[in-house]
Amino acid sequence: MKPILTLLAILLALSALCAQQYPEINEQRLQQTLDSLATFGRDNQDRPNRVAFSDGDLQGREYVISLMEAAGLEVRIDAAANIIGTRAGRNPELKPLALGSHIDMVPLGGNFDGCVGSMGAIEVARTLNDRGVLTRHPLEFIIFSNEEGGVMGSRAMAGKLSEDALRVRNSTGYSMAGGIQRLGGDTLTLESAQRPKGAFSGFLELHIEQGAILDRRDLDIGVVTGIVGLNWWDVTFQGMANHAGTTPMNLRKDALLAAARFVQAVNEEALKMEGSQVATVGRIEAQPGAPNVIPGEVKLSLEIRDLSAEVIQSLYRNIQMRAQDISSDSGVQINFEALDTTGIPALTDPDIQQTIEEAAQELGLSTLRMPSGAGHDAQDIAIIAPVGMIFVPSRGGISHSPDEYTSPEDFANGTQVLLNALLDLDSSLE
CATH class of the missing domain: 3.40.630.10 (Zn peptidases)
Structure with missing residues (x-):
């Protein structure tokens, strides 16, 4: 022992x-x-x-x-x-x-x-x-x-x-x-x-x-x-500012309405894809910003994050296609400007x-x-x-x-x- x-x-x-x-x-x-x-x-x-x-x-x-x-x-x-x-x-x-x-x-x-x-x-x-x-x-x-x-x-x-x-x-x-x-x-x-x-x-x-x-x-x-990684874009919606009381609803080019549809589309496209990717619209500015004027221009931010750069770009392309549909339906031009990415x-x-x-x-x-x-x-x-x-x-x-x-x-x-x-x-x- x-x-x-x-x-x-x-x-x-x-x-x-x-x-x-x-x-x-x-x-x-x-x-x-x-x-x-x-x-x-x-x-x-x-x-x-x-x-x-x-x-x-x-x-x-x-x-x-x-x-x-x-x-x-x-x-x-x-x-x-x-x-x-x-x-x-x-x-x-x-x-x-x-x-x-x-x-x-x-x-x-x-x-x-x-x-x-x-x-x-x-x-x-x-x-x-x-x-x-x-x-x-x-x-x-x-x-x-x-x-x-x-x-x-x-x-x-x-x-x-x-x-x-x-x-x-x-x-x-x-x-x-x-x-x-x-x-x-x-x-x-x-x-x-x-x-x-x-x-x-x-x-x-x-x-x-x-x-x-x-x-x-x-x-x-x-x-x-x-x-x-995360990528940022500035997205601009160019419609037409006009009198809110005299412009018929079916003749409007409301930039804010198009932007609202876009925000919803961003959320929907991020949820459609499998994985843990996230997409966010965190800032939005409407011009001219008066209660009695149809918004003629909107600028908002788009941020997408994921562990894969390929997933980020794939989701971005899907969002771009949704933006094209919104633009065609609304008559509002939508332009994306890629900003300096803050992280790969x-x-x-x-x-x-x-x-x-x-x-x-x-x-x-x-x-x-x-x-x-x-x-x-x-x-x-x-x-x-x-x-x-x-x-x-x-x-x-x-x-x-x-x-x-x-x-x-x-x-x-x-x-x-x-x-x-x-x-x-x-x-x-x-």
């Missing part, structure tokens, strides 16, 4: 040793950093309003830099105004592993979207620093600039930030170009922010789900399988998916593989590196709102999975 007991003791010891290979994050410290970040960029009603390029964004970035420096990172701001903290690895010849997210928000947004991933990444750096853990790979901790206004920083890093995009202004009044300069970047050397394909061994992003699937099903961790479909790396799932399950956390219906920085980084994303529940699926909320427990769970997955990738990747 003794040899068997001795073998059992050895196995238990080895098991304990393996279980101890992951340092534990500091949950209280993690939450405190998130709460402190939330104090920067409040409006006059004390609501979160840290839009990119604003004074609050500048203050939040200063706070983030101080945390990164205290965690022993070498911090710099690249030409696209991304904040990058580097940490040496045992083997400098290996490509870095990277992780991070963003801290800017939409106007009157929430304190969790992007911020959870950013503070989670910094907590990983602090934990490694506290425990004296030196990874094989060099590490990069990245806080991307202006994610909400067009994934500016990550697009620049992937070499996909266009000249047209640099002229776009956000609610602060600054253009992307002006904002880059204000945040400490340099538009004259913007190409230096670009990384070649293969620059990273892998990239991880922790994020709130921004939907209600995990929350409603009482699940801990979402393992993201891919990030949807990006599948996450299968091996990284598996690593995240196993890291969560080893912690006793429930998991679900799921797509992301919203765009993220990881979507652009997928152009140059294998990526993985970790979702944590968002209460009620509320996002881009002051009511956005993720519990401290869920936040800590996601951050621990982030750390453990990073260390697993550090061991397995070359």
Whole structure:
């Protein structure tokens, strides 16, 4: 019996040793950093309003830099105004592993979207620093600039930030170009922010789900399988403005009536196709906008999202055909103008998916593989590196709102999975 007991003791010891290979994050410290970040960029009603390029964004970035420096990172701001903290690895010849997210928000947004991933990444750096853990790979901790206004920083890093995009202004009044300069970047050397394909061994992003699937099903961790692409169009309906009281109904070229039929057609065509594609008309403007004048012109937006670029284009073609029918019936001309797409479909790396799932399950956390219906920085980084994303529940699926909320427990769970997955990738990747 003794040899068997001795073998059992050895196995238990080895098991304990393996279980101890992951340092534990500091949950209280993690939450405190998130709460402190939330104090920067409040409006006059004390609501979160840290839009990119604003004074609050500048203050939040200063706070983030101080945390990164205290965690022993070498911090710099690249030409696209991304904040990058580097940490040496045992083997400098290996490509870095990277992780991070963003801290800017939409106007009157929430304190969790992007911020959870950013503070989670910094907590990983602090934990490694506290425990004296030196990874094989060099590490990069990245806080991307202006994610909400067009994934500016990550697009620049992937070499996909266009000249047209640099002229776009956000609610602060600054253009992307002006904002880059204000945040400490340099538009004259913007190409230096670009990384070649293969620059990273892998990239991880922790994020709130921004939907209600995990929350409603009482699940801990979402393992993201891919990030949807999305395309935008401006659609113009040109009819004829005329007197609302004297123009007979059968002689009208009512642009708003044609637009209303189009909105219904968009919904019908999206529902006809099998799959999880979505199509939305989110903005509509009618001119001249008087109660006693038949609308002569309408401009509206069309957005289509899916994990497949082919599905997006197929649905768009179907919608175009419906528009042709509406135009013929109504005598209203309908024109589509394709806008700069804000994201191409990006599948996450299968091996990284598996690593995240196993890291969560080893912690006793429930998991679900799921797509992301919203765009993220990881979507652009997928152009140059294998990526993985970790979702944590968002209460009620509320996002881009002051009511956005993720519990401290869920936040800590996601951050621990982030750390453990990073260390697993550090061991397995070359």
